Amino acid sequence: MxxxxxxxxxxxxxxxxxxxxxxxxDAVGGDAEGPxxxxxxxxRPSPKPTPAWDRSPASIAAVGDSVTTGFDACAVLSDCPEVSWATGSRADVDSLAVRLLGKAKAAERSWNYAVTGARMADVPGQMAQAALRRPELVTVMAGANDACRDTADAMTSVADFRTQFEDAMSTLRDALPKAQVYVASVPNLKRLWEQGRTSAMGKQVWKLGICPSMLSDPDALTAAANERRATVQERVEAYNKVLEQVCAKDRRCRFDDGAVYDFRFGVAQLSQWDWFHPSVNGQARLAEIAYRTVTN
The missing domain is CATH 1.20.5 (Single alpha-helices involved in coiled-coils or other helix-helix interfaces)
Structure with a gap:
């Protein structure tokens, strides 16, 4: 038995x-109960999540205004896209596209849809064009022309600016949910007035209609003139707050944290013709700011 x-x-x-x-x-030994x-x-360890931001996108499209078209950088009152901070090919600029893709690939895999004179209301249409190329990164620099109107009263309202930028982002997201977006802040227009008013030639070119709300009567220091410029400056700062807030809602969007606004454009960084738009050197500095933001 x-x-x-x-x-x-x-x-x-x-x-x-x-x-x-x-x-x-699972055997765990002793008297413990195994899971x-x-x-x-x-x-069990979870697989590592894919990062939302890719520091080395394979293609780039740019939207925006005259800064991104290289206006007045090479010749008076003319676009010069080859020196664009975003997609230019010139070695002395070393554009964002060239820095990220290399010169050969940048020529094939970067596209510039910016238009001189464009305002934020035009950006959704530019976004739609850019989306057709299916870029992995889209750069946005717009807003200066919303402040640069014939008068301060004619500036784009902050509410409309917000709606237009949200529309631009939605247009891109509907077509390309995973595309990344780099958003540059609007430059400090008052700082540009302070620099340019020292140039007799610059002030003559300003009379042709460059940013009248800020640059008209450049030597006037009356209370009314100072108040007008302060109003424009406050609107620019409000636009930048909108850009920051809207971008923050999108996990694949990066704002430059005001780096372009804070950059102190000097004589070397401003067009020798209008003392307002970036020179070739200024375009190179904008490319540096963008590259830091994209790759950090």
């Missing part, structure tokens, strides 16, 4: 071990 009981116990132990082996239970089912799955 004792031998039979010993044999039965041995058989039971062997069957139990086989069942546990098939069930895949099973959901607990077992949660105990």
């Amino acid at each position: 004792r031998k039979r009981r010993d044999l039965s116990r041995a058989v039971l132990a062997a069957v139990t071990a086989a069942v546990l082996g098939v069930a895949g239970c 099973s089912g959901t607990e077992a799955r949660s105990a």
Whole structure:
């Protein structure tokens, strides 16, 4: 009888071990209970999530205004896209596209849809054009022309500016949910007035209609003139707050944290013709700011 009981116990132990082996239970040793089912799955390390931001996109499209077209950088009152901070090919600019893609690939995989004189209301249409290329990164620099109107009263309202930028982002997202967006802040227009008013030529070009709300009567320091410029400056700062807030809602959008606004454009960084738009050197500095923001 004792031998039979010993044999039965041995058989039971062997069957139990086989069942546990098939069930895949984890042995933890001692008297501890091993995790099973959901607990077992949660105990295993999770795969590393794919980062939302890619520091080395394979293609770039640019939207915006005259700054991104290289206006007045190479010749008076003319676009010069080859020196664009975003997609230009000139070595002395070393554009964002060239820095990220290399010169050969930048020529094939970067596109510039910016238009001189464009306002934020025009950006959704530019976004739609850019989306057709399916870029992995879209750069946005717009807003200066919303402040640069014939009068301060004619500036785009902050509410409309917000709606237009949200529309631009929605247009892109509907077509390209995973495209990344770099958003540059609107430059400090008052700082540009302070620099340019020292140039007789610059002030003559300003009379042709460059940013009248800020640049008209450049030597006037009356209370009314100072108030007008302060009003324009406050609107620019409000636009930048909108850009920051809307961008922050999108996990694949990066704002430059005001780096373009804070940049102190000097004589070397301003067009020798209008003392307002970036020179070739100024375009290179904008490319540096963009590259830092995209790759950090």
